[in-house]
Amino acid sequence: MSSAVAEPELAAQFDATVRRKDRIEPRDWMPDAYRKTVVRQVAQHAHSEIIGMQPEGQWIGRAPSLRRKAILLAKVQDEAGHGLYLYSATETLGVSRDELTEMLISGRQKYSSIFNYPALSYADVGTIGWLVDGAAICNQVPLCRTSFGPYGRAMIRICKEESFHQRQGFELLMTMMRGTDEQRAMVQESVNRFWWPALMMFGPPDDASPNTEQSMAWGIKTHTNDELRQRFVDMSVPQAKALGVTFPDPDLKWNEERQAHDFGQPDWDEFWDVVKGNGPCNAQRIAHRKQACDDGAWVREAAMAFAEKQKVATA
Amino acid sequence: MSDEVRGEWPLYEVFVRGKRGLNHVHVGSLHAPDDAMAVRHARDVYTRRNEGVSIWVVRSDAITASSPDEKDPLFAPSGDKVYRHPTFYEIPDNVPHM
Numbered sequence: 001m002s003s004a005v006a007e008p009e010l011a012a013q014f015d016a017t018v019r020r021k022d023r024i025e026p027r028d029w030m031p032d033a034y035r036k037t038v039v040r041q042v043a044q045h046a047h048s049e050i051i052g053m054q055p056e057g058q059w060i061g062r063a064p065s066l067r068r069k070a071i072l073l074a075k076v077q078d079e080a081g082h083g084l085y086l087y088s089a090t091e092t093l094g095v096s097r098d099e100l101t102e103m104l105i106s107g108r109q110k111y112s113s114i115f116n117y118p119a120l121s122y123a124d125v126g127t128i129g130w131l132v133d134g135a136a137i138c139n140q141v142p143l144c145r146t147s148f149g150p151y152g153r154a155m156i157r158i159c160k161e162e163s164f165h166q167r168q169g170f171e172l173l174m175t176m177m178r179g180t181d182e183q184r185a186m187v188q189e190s191v192n193r194f195w196w197p198a199l200m201m202f203g204p205p206d207d208a209s210p211n212t213e214q215s216m217a218w219g220i221k222t223h224t225n226d227e228l229r230q231r232f233v234d235m236s237v238p239q240a241k242a243l244g245v246t247f248p249d250p251d252l253k254w255n256e257e258r259q260a261h262d263f264g265q266p267d268w269d270e271f272w273d274v275v276k277g278n279g280p281c282n283a284q285r286i287a288h289r290k291q292a293c294d295d296g297a298w299v300r301e302a303a304m305a306f307a308e309k310q311k312v313a314t315a
Numbered sequence: 316m317s318d319e320v321r322g323e324w325p326l327y328e329v330f331v332r333g334k335r336g337l338n339h340v341h342v343g344s345l346h347a348p349d350d351a352m353a354v355r356h357a358r359d360v361y362t363r364r365n366e367g368v369s370i371w372v373v374r375s376d377a378i379t380a381s382s383p384d385e386k387d388p389l390f391a392p393s394g395d396k397v398y399r400h401p402t403f404y405e406i407p408d409n410v411p412h413m
């Protein structure tokens with residue numbers, strides 16, 4: 001932004017910083033495309049945390065015990081917090097909170113497709129914690145070292161909190177697996193529904209992900225979608241075994257040579273269809289967020305008016 | 316109502332003291348209508364797991380910062396004063412407690 005230094009020199013400084021794996025801070029000079037990419041990715045991430053409260057949030061009032069209710073409440077509250085950390089990270093680049101909310105509600109910015117699937121039973125609360133938060137952790141741990149400073153710092157905070165999310169989900173499912181046949185069937189049915197959407201959380205295959213290469217060159221992303229998906233599958237298989245459930249993939253098997261699991265591909269047509277807005281819950285998720293925003297407007301205004309009045313009174 | 320009433324809540328920077336004996340450290344930012352609400356929001360957003368024993372909040376627009384460039388001449392005076400560091404001085408190994 002300083003006009004005294006020529007742009008090529010600033011660009012060279014930026015490149016050198018990224019190459020050193022040093023962090024870019026909000027007031028540093030950065031290429032416009034870098035700024036846009038960071039805003040898009042961090043905002044999308046923030047929106048995912050905020051929309052992500054909905055599928056599970058619906059179950060808070062119907063939790064099977066006080067213990068489960070307290071846990072779920074704390075988990076959903078954490079997701080709100082994650083959204084707030086990430087919104088503030090985005091705002092350091094000069095986008096306002098109101099603009100971000102508007103872009104979410106108008107559909108100009110996306111959120112993770114996984115949250116367009118419904119949570120149909122309490123077993124889903126467990127499966128979401130285990131697989132959805134599990135996949136999110138896989139994605140997020142490398143992002144702690146992303147090149148944009150505020151994003152990386154938000155991710156460190158978030159990752160510390162996510163491990164409770166995954167563990168409470170797994171423990172919930174373990175408890176159900178020790179229950180009746182009907183409860184075990186509920187768990188398996190839930191896992192069958194969430195497995196493929198969880199794999200989609202890593203994004204399209206590398207050859208269909210045109211932005212990955214540039215994002216990696218800038219140090220925003222540090223691993224490709226397929227690398228992270230593989231890591232997630234390899235982590236999840238032994239967990240499923242311990243739990244006593246299977247994944248609905250006939251091609252899933254250990255490959256001795258690769259020292260990794262082979263697995264089938266999610267239905268990418270379904271993925272793109274959900275991204276385009278045609279998932280089971282897209283309209284409902286946005287409508288709910290819009291209503292919460294509209295319903296809260298008078299509270300935000302009243303709080304501002306009260307603050308103004310106090311200022312006048314003490315002046 | 317004034318324009319400000321209709322606008323966004325102002326932005327605050329949040330600093331948390333992790334435990335007694337430590338400095339307050341910047342942890343992030345948040346929006347709040349006034350100082351008192353900023354402290355309450357900061358508690359909910361940044362200290363859900365006993366991360367702090369004390370919180371400071373300050374409106375972001377009240378902060379004055381140095382220039383963003385790390386190579387700024389502002390920091391140049393300390394660059395060439397190596398004698399301010401203990402390692403500048405060579406002391407024989409057989410001198411204890413130094």
Ligand SMILES: [Fe+2]
Nearest residue numbers: 049078079082
């Ligand atoms: Fe989260």
Ligand SMILES: [Fe+2]
Nearest residue numbers: 079133162165
């Ligand atoms: Fe989570």
